[in-house]
Amino acid sequence: MFGWWTRARRRRLIAKPAASNMRQYLSANLWQWSYLPDDVTERALDWLRIFAHEKYWEGCGGFDLKPHHPWLVAGQASLMTLAFPEWFFDGCRTLLIYPGDYVAPGITHMVNGQIGIHGDQPRSGQTSYRGPVILNWTAIYEAGRSSNDGHSLTVHELAHQLDFDNGPNSDGVPPLPKHVNAEQWQRDFQMQLDELRDRARIGYTGLVNDYGLTSSSELFAVSSELFFQLPHELAEHHPELCDLLLACYQLDWREWIV
Ligand SMILES: [Zn+2]
Numbered sequence: 001m002f003g004w005w006t007r008a009r010r011r012r013l014i015a016k017p018a019a020s021n022m023r024q025y026l027s028a029n030l031w032q033w034s035y036l037p038d039d040v041t042e043r044a045l046d047w048l049r050i051f052a053h054e055k056y057w058e059g060c061g062g063f064d065l066k067p068h069h070p071w072l073v074a075g076q077a078s079l080m081t082l083a084f085p086e087w088f089f090d091g092c093r094t095l096l097i098y099p100g101d102y103v104a105p106g107i108t109h110m111v112n113g114q115i116g117i118h119g120d121q122p123r124s125g126q127t128s129y130r131g132p133v134i135l136n137w138t139a140i141y142e143a144g145r146s147s148n149d150g151h152s153l154t155v156h157e158l159a160h161q162l163d164f165d166n167g168p169n170s171d172g173v174p175p176l177p178k179h180v181n182a183e184q185w186q187r188d189f190q191m192q193l194d195e196l197r198d199r200a201r202i203g204y205t206g207l208v209n210d211y212g213l214t215s216s217s218e219l220f221a222v223s224s225e226l227f228f229q230l231p232h233e234l235a236e237h238h239p240e241l242c243d244l245l246l247a248c249y250q251l252d253w254r255e256w257i258v
Helices: 004-015 022-029 038-054 068-080 137-145 153-166 182-201 216-229 231-237 239-249
Strands: 056-059 094-098 102-104 107-111 114-118 121-123 133-136
Touching: 004 038, 022 038, 022 068, 022 137, 038 068, 056 068, 068 094, 068 137, 068 153, 068 216, 094 137, 102 133, 133 137, 133 153, 137 153, 153 216, 182 216, 182 239, 216 231, 216 239, 231 239
Parallel strands: 056 094, 094 133
Antiparallel strands: 102 121, 107 114
16 A cells, blocks of 8 residues: 555645646547546546656657657556556556567566566567566557557556566456455456367457467456457457456446447
């Protein structure tokens, strides 16, 4: 939990007027923004100003980071926390923004409890336990402009940060509200992964891409993207999966996005 001083500092921050062009920028560049009810917009605005202010942002690979760039990432992140206004992805302190895809040097990460090592490879984004979130601006921007066929790199990488909330293993289990039985949720989520894999083997192509089927962690990240980018389609094609995400994010986008 935050100390009183953190709360007081945040209160002081949001008591100051927001940058004069912030609302206009978000309306123009974050497609979900205009669907939010007015009171929710104000809540999201407060949250994203704190997130943008408290994180360390750096432009990489020649990316000329301007003050408005963090607004869009923070705006996309704010949608994930509307039911949890005091969740600020505390496991991540740094966000690195590249102009486009980048080549990641050999990386080490955990896959189902095992250490996986990969050589250099082109990447769109990545994150790790207590590590930075690395994103590329082209993907951030495209997910802000439209539902983007269900893709949102920001949501994907931050969903991994939610997954890391219970430790360094990417087990696909996010923090869940107290009234949700976490063990049951995990069993049901694994069942969804098993079913989707079975269906993929017989040629069924749903909304979840192959990458989402590689692990429960990737299924959580990919289905979170769909939850925020294509909520009606996710509910139609994968109702049980959608219900599990509803239990996590505690908010039904279908009520707002029509
Ligand atoms: Zn991923």
